[in-house]
Amino acid sequence: MTKSEIQQIGFLIFPGFPMACLTSMIEPLRAANEIAGQLRFGWKLVSEDGSKVTSSAEVSFEPDCALAEAQALDVLFLLSSPGSRFVHEKASNGILRGLQRHGVTLGGISGGVFPLVRSGVMEQQRCSVHWCYEAAFRAEFPQVDAADEVIVTSGRCHTASGAAAAFDLALRMVEEVFGADVAHEVACWFQHPMMRGEGVRQRIPMQESPDARFPDLVARAAALFSQHIEETTSINEVAEALAVTPRQIERAFKKATGQSPSHYYRALRMKAARQLVLYSKDSFADVAAAVGYASTTPLKAHYSAAFGVSPQEDRARINSFRVRDNIPVPSV
Incomplete structure (x- = not known):
């Protein structure tokens, strides 16, 4: 198999990023490679300067490279908290825009949509925003169409509302490469009950009544x-x-x-x-x-x-x- 047949996916991690979003994407991609017996997905961790990054769970990760050295990627997902910003904002935002111009698909998971939109790559595009960040997102980006759907693909940008949605997005990527049967088996491996696609709205938790539903x-x-x-x-x-x-x-x-x-x-x-x-x-x-x-x-x-x-x-x-x-x- 040639290198070009392997879809290379980068995960740009910021300090305090939600670790569950990272594992929720990598694990189904890894499982798909194993089930199909083919190496069709590869991945690498990226940080702005290449230095160690600590997640919100205080688990540290050693990136494979710095953002400026991230080469030959097909997709780059941003994983962060809503308040995350680049240290060198002008230069790093410019790198993201350059990657997009050269054909790299960009995406944001959970709070990662905030630095993604700040970079200027989401002009006049819809994006998925987790319900717990919606008020803050609309306050900062009133011009952006914030959707309450779990996954949104707009132009060449993918956004997902949280860790469970990231798993759904990974399953969709698996289906596109390996087909529905492999995607279904991956979901079964992880006891994932169903694969949600675009158009599915987020479920906002509510206090339940004694009979487990609101009248x-x-x-x-x-x-x-x-x-x-x-x-x-x-x-x-x-x-x-x-x-x-x-x-x-x-x-x-x-x-x-x-x-x-x-x-x-x-x-x-x-x-x-x-x-x-x-x-x-x-x-x-x-x-x-x-x-x-x-x-x-x-x-x-x-x-x-x-x-x-x-x-x-x-x-x-x-x-x-x-x-x-x-x-x-x-x-x-």
Whole structure:
């Protein structure tokens, strides 16, 4: 087999990248080579300067080369947290644009879509954005079409929302090279229940009711709440839109979620606020306005009640911890 028949895939890793996204792509590609008995996928790790990179799990990786030395790649995926930036931004972004001009397919997994878009290679293209980063992404890139689909291919760019989506994307690559039978066997090896393709929307976790599902009224009300984060709505307005009484919504939420609709709504707004605090450079006044608060004072009080830390403390600690005091910082 000639070298040109091997699809060479690079993984550009940034400090604090989610390790699961890397293994979720490499393992199915490795398994496909073994099952088919052919070496059709090769891969190498790349960092900006070629030095060791530590993942969000504090596991260190030795890259094969620096970005400037990444040659003969067919695909290059960026893996990072949302706040990751190149040390030498102008030069490294230029290298990415040059690779794209020379036919390399680029991609971003999870938070990797942030440096991918910052590089300038995603002009007027759609990309998959994990739901926990959506508010921060839209704040920084209002001109980019952020999709809630697990995988998006736009032009010659592939984006996937997280580690599970990365596995699906790898299976699709396997299917294109080896066929559906090998892709199916790879999925079976890893007990992966189904291969999701483009057009499949992300599933956002919700607190389950005792019978493991939201009743229709609660689901419809929750959808309206989620659509009114910046321009807030009231229980009365939601009830009017759904042609029910506020009391009906109160009872339904209490039974299904164990909390009032107002507390559920506030939790949605706090989750959006936390995305902006952790993954954007917006001022706290701008964060407050983005989630429907006229000033920072009530935002800070509700934020502290929800997460046990103030917005200032949360932002200050983002680069120093992944999980502390039972407060998770997403790395998906």
